[in-house]
Amino acid sequence: MGDYNDHVSEWELGLPTTDELPPLSQPLITPELASAFSISPEPYRTAGDVNRASEMTLSSLRGQYSKLVSNFNSIDNSMCVEFDVDETDRTGTDSKKSETMKRQRLVWTPQLHKRFVDVVAHLGIKNAVPKTIMQLMNVEGLTRENVASHLQKYRLYLKRMQGGGGGLSSEANDQLFDSTPVPPSLNESRSGSGSGSGNVSGHVPMHYGAQMVPMPMPMQMPVFGHMSGYPGFEYGMMQHKDWSGNKFDAVNSYQRISQCDK
DNA sequence: TCAGGAATAT
DNA sequence: CATATTCCTG
Numbered sequence: 641m642g643d644y645n646d647h648v649s650e651w652e653l654g655l656p657t658t659d660e661l662p663p664l665s666q667p668l669i670t671p672e673l674a675s676a677f678s679i680s681p682e683p684y685r686t687a688g689d690v691n692r693a694s695e696m697t698l699s700s701l702r703g704q705y706s707k708l709v710s711n712f713n714s715i716d717n718s719m720c721v722e723f724d725v726d727e728t729d730r731t732g733t734d735s736k737k738s739e740t741m742k743r744q745r746l747v748w749t750p751q752l753h754k755r756f757v758d759v760v761a762h763l764g765i766k767n768a769v770p771k772t773i774m775q776l777m778n779v780e781g782l783t784r785e786n787v788a789s790h791l792q793k794y795r796l797y798l799k800r801m802q803g804g805g806g807g808l809s810s811e812a813n814d815q816l817f818d819s820t821p822v823p824p825s826l827n828e829s830r831s832g833s834g835s836g837s838g839n840v841s842g843h844v845p846m847h848y849g850a851q852m853v854p855m856p857m858p859m860q861m862p863v864f865g866h867m868s869g870y871p872g873f874e875y876g877m878m879q880h881k882d883w884s885g886n887k888f889d890a891v892n893s894y895q896r897i898s899q900c901d902k
Numbered sequence: 903t904c905a906g907g908a909a910t911a912t
Numbered sequence: 913c914a915t916a917t918t919c920c921t922g
Contacts, residue, residue, distance in 0.1 A: 671919090747915090771904095771906085790914095905922090909918080911918080
């Protein structure tokens with residue numbers, strides 16, 4: 641374990657130095673070129689973002705969920721987080737926000753929530769804890785606290801669905817539904833080169849135990865008398881036009897849901 | 903010390 | 913209501 645650092649410095653020997661590389665804030669291709677080929681620009685990243693990303697990468701590398709991470713990454717990527725518009729500040733032009741910077745109120749868009757639910761479904765109840773969820777969601781700018789808060793609400797929602805005073809409490813089976821408990825001992829066994837691993841079949845092993853409903857989703861639920869079924873999580877039928885079958889147009893379709901950060 | 907989770911606060 | 917923040921616990 642201790643030799644990680646040794647290896648790291650070893651790798652670093654062959655790498656270009658920081659001043660040999662173009663700054664991350666600069667696009668690698670000209671805007672003209674980009675538009676000519678319909679390439680959407682990469683979202684800007686601050687030094688902090690980069691650091692966070694590399695930390696996550698490192699922690700992923702040293703085991704635990706290497707597999708899951710790669711699965712999710714390959715499915716769809718480059719998600720951004722959307723914040724409430726406000727904040728007159730902007731603290732400095734760039735670089736170090738000297739921390740103490742106030743995080744803005746995160747908005748859980750249907751896309752974000754979708755990711756969230758997917759991840760939670762993949763980890764068992766056991767493993768669905770804020771930190772892990774956050775890492776697997778792999779959303780830029782998302783904090784553990786964000787996830788924790790959302791998770792709390794989500795669990796509340798789930799509870800109301802099952803036991804809650806609702807109508808159909810056909811439970812009885814709580815068989816700790818869990819699909820992929822994160823390979824107990826699948827640690828630093830990164831088989832060398834293969835970054836794409838065996839993940840051939842695109843099927844995401846999502847199983848929800850019995851009547852474990854992930855979310856109300858669009859489906860029409862018995863609407864008697866008054867509208868809406870469960871208050872709280874009406875995602876899925878929200879305003880948003882997109883998110884039906886996108887995510888494969890790669891270059892073109894990925895639209896910035898927001899300005900990640902500036 | 904960190905992280906999870908319920909209780910609060912905004 | 914939706915999110916954030918605090919507080920307690922392991």
